[in-house]
Amino acid sequence: DAGITQSPRHKVTETGTPVTLRCHQTENHRYMYWYRQDPGHGLRLIHYSYGVKDTDKGEVSDGYSVSRSKTEDFLLTLESATSSQTSVYFCAIRDGSGANVLTFGAGSRLTVL
Amino acid sequence: QQQVKQSPQSLIVQKGGISIINCAYENTAFDYFPWYQQFPGKGPALLIAIRPDVSEKKEGRFTISFNKSAKQFSLHIMDSQPGDSATYFCAAVNNNDMRFGAGTRLTVKP
Numbered sequence: 001d002a003g004i005t006q007s008p009r010h011k012v013t014e015t016g017t018p019v020t021l022r023c024h025q026t027e028n029h030r031y032m033y034w035y036r037q038d039p040g041h042g043l044r045l046i047h048y049s050y051g052v053k054d055t056d057k058g059e060v061s062d063g064y065s066v067s068r069s070k071t072e073d074f075l076l077t078l079e080s081a082t083s084s085q086t087s088v089y090f091c092a093i094r095d096g097s098g099a100n101v102l103t104f105g106a107g108s109r110l111t112v113l
Numbered sequence: 114q115q116q117v118k119q120s121p122q123s124l125i126v127q128k129g130g131i132s133i134i135n136c137a138y139e140n141t142a143f144d145y146f147p148w149y150q151q152f153p154g155k156g157p158a159l160l161i162a163i164r165p166d167v168s169e170k171k172e173g174r175f176t177i178s179f180n181k182s183a184k185q186f187s188l189h190i191m192d193s194q195p196g197d198s199a200t201y202f203c204a205a206v207n208n209n210d211m212r213f214g215a216g217t218r219l220t221v222k223p
Contacts, residue, residue: 004156031209042119042202042213043157050209090156100145100206104156 003027004105006091012111019078021108023091025071031094032074033102034058034066036087043090049074050096081112116140117205119214126221132190134217136203139184143205143212148177148188151200151216160201161188193221 003026013019023032033048035058045058047066055066063085065077078085088109092102119136126132136146147162163170163177163186170177176189190197198221203214 040122040215041115042117042215044213045211048209056209092156099162100208100211101147101159101162102149102157102211104149104158106154106156 004091004093004103006089006105006108008108009106010109012113013081014113015082016080019081019110019112021076021089021091021110023074023076023105025074025093027093027095027103028071029093029103030071030096032068033092033094034064034074034076035090035092035104036060036085037090037107038087046076046089078110081110083112086110086112115215116212117203117214119203119217121217122215123218124220126193126219128193128195128221128223130193130221132188132193132197132219132221134188134201134203134219135185136187136205136214137183137185138205138212140205140207140212141184142207143210145206146177146179146186147204147206148175149202149204149213151202157202190219193219195221195223197221 005024007022034046035043044060049055049068067075091105148160149157150160151157174191179186200216
């Protein structure tokens with residue numbers, strides 16, 4: 001998927017445990033995003049980054065934190081997972097020039113029991 | 114509140130038919146309207162996009178119609194093929210604010 005790798009692709013965890021999802025890009029794009037996809041809601045933005053150590057909240061950021069210590073890596077952390085965070089999580093990148101086009105990764109399916 | 118409303122939720126079309134998916138938005142600050150196509154197990158991928166200064170954009174069998182005054186836009190897929198079976202998302206964008214519709218699952222029957 002165009003230089004974006006998400007890991008893990010599948011994870012099952014229990015309520016209350018911490019979870020970290022990783023997004024790695026080889027495109028050297030400035031912007032990186034984390035979305036969650038749920039039936040009936042489409043894709044909703046959790047957090048995004050506009051540079052190393054520069055991040056901002058999206059529309060559904062509660063219960064999530066992010067970090068970007070290198071251009072190529074954007075981490076999404078659930079400090080204490082809840083069942084409502086069961087979802088498919090997508091990372092996306094954008095180079096910041098020209099049209100506002102997102103390139104998405106293949107997704108990470110998270111199940112919180 | 115969903116800033117982009119998309120309909121229908123699901124659509125079944127015969128091969129060769131026209132598929133039409135509609136979206137409506139509220140925020141007039143949106144200035145870019147892409148459509149994404151998603152196959153099972155994959156991430157969404159950009160299909161076609163339009164800016165509000167034009168009323169229509171066509172790429173092959175895919176056409177976006179845009180009505181700025183009504184704050185509505187739609188995707189038309191002409192001569193629909195089984196390979197077009199996927200979930201389609203409309204979106205409305207203003208800088209880093211990209212809002213997606215809830216998605217339409219299209220099935221094209223052979």
